[in-house]
Amino acid sequence: MSSDAGSGGERASDGGSAASSNVGADASSDVESGPKAGEMGETADAPASAALARFRSLVDLDERTQRWLARAMQLTLVGLLFIGLERGDLGIIVNTAVALAITYLPAILERDYHVPMNPGLTLWISSAVFLHALGTVGVPGTDQSFYTSLAWWDSVTHALSASVVAAIGYTVARGIDEHTEAVRLPPRFMFVFILLFVVAFGVFWEVIEFAIGGAADITGNDAVLTQYGLEDTMTDLIFDIVGGVIVAVWGTAHLTDVAGAVTARLDGTGD
Template sequence: MSKLLLAGTAGFLVGILLILLGGYRQGNVPAVVNAAFSFVVAVVPLLVEGVVWLRSGQFVCSGLEISFWLAAVGCLHSYGMLGPYDTIWWWDHLTHTMSGALVAALVYSALIVSLPYAGITGLSTTMIGISTVFLTFVVGLLWELVELVAREAGERYDVEPVLVYYGWRDTALDLVFDVVGALVVVAFDIRILVPVAERFPRVTTTLFLGSSVVVLVGAVLLALIVLHQST
């Protein structure tokens, strides 16, 4: 299984690099930026695994699974910037379902570990699932607002935005498929990060709470900015 994950991760990373090269040759700045960002994000867990192993001789665990998922989502998203987002109607739905599932898997695992560590007990699996779907939706909303603000900034300063905004109907569909991905994670009880989070409960809880605050506050602030610009 680990060999398959390693091969898959390597394949997606090579694909991202090829997309980056193709975007560069085409002068497609959004594709280049998105591919470069996707590659870095997918490699970070592998680097963390390597550093921990060199220092302690142990593996953090789940780093390969996370990198595989990040590389797969990043590759599909980056490739979409070369044309499929405009020519294949379901491509955007696929990438949002996968990215929504990834976010939900991280949130789900963090909730399972953070709540007991913070002394919060008695919550049912259903409540944890609802919280996971809600937070995934907020993360998706934040992303959509960033796309909108990026478009506005690009038009104002005559700069090609690295994120493309396709309108309110597309935004609504993106959020729907983000939620679909989250529902898949909750329904199949995907606990991709639980083994890691259980080893570092304090770090997990701190990162989860901090990230939640940043996401919620960021979504509210960007929503206010968008409302102000539309009036």
């Protein structure tokens, strides 16, 4: 009897083990068949990645289009220069003439100093000076410029121009950093340096605007650059910082070749 009971106990134990094994197998099967944590994350990120890819495809311009846009801006600046001459407006003449000259600077740097200026960088520089010059002209047939009729125009041009200034500051600093071991600029410090460089140049620019405006008032001539007060100055500096942050975060990768050319020039190995 005890033997039968023992056998029954063994059978019960075997049955319990089998049941436990089946439950474990079912649970394991459910876990394996369910989505993994990584897969869930990838599934959730898929729409965002697809949207980002679509956005990049919309704004991505090939080199031919970039060159065409830069040339179109140059031709438009020539037209704006003639508008300034026809109006006898010194501000339009000076701003468009300087902007037109700057649009040829990338080609000069690449031809004479062998600094690699791809179409994207050329378009970046051209856009900054073009929008500034266009803002001084405004809509033909009216007396108002875009700077006076559109409140956001000044902010956009300041941010874009500041990004170009930040790019120049980064390129020179990176070239010096690579050229000599006496100077070492860690990435975090480079970020701060770009912002400080942009702010310093922004303050210098505001002083120039103030001086030119004061000189124009004294002489009774039209001001080439205009300052609209303390609030305008503070807003300009804020958007200068915005332009600097954009370059510090996303723009430095596009300036590696240019910084390398500056380093080679400092090393004496550039052509």
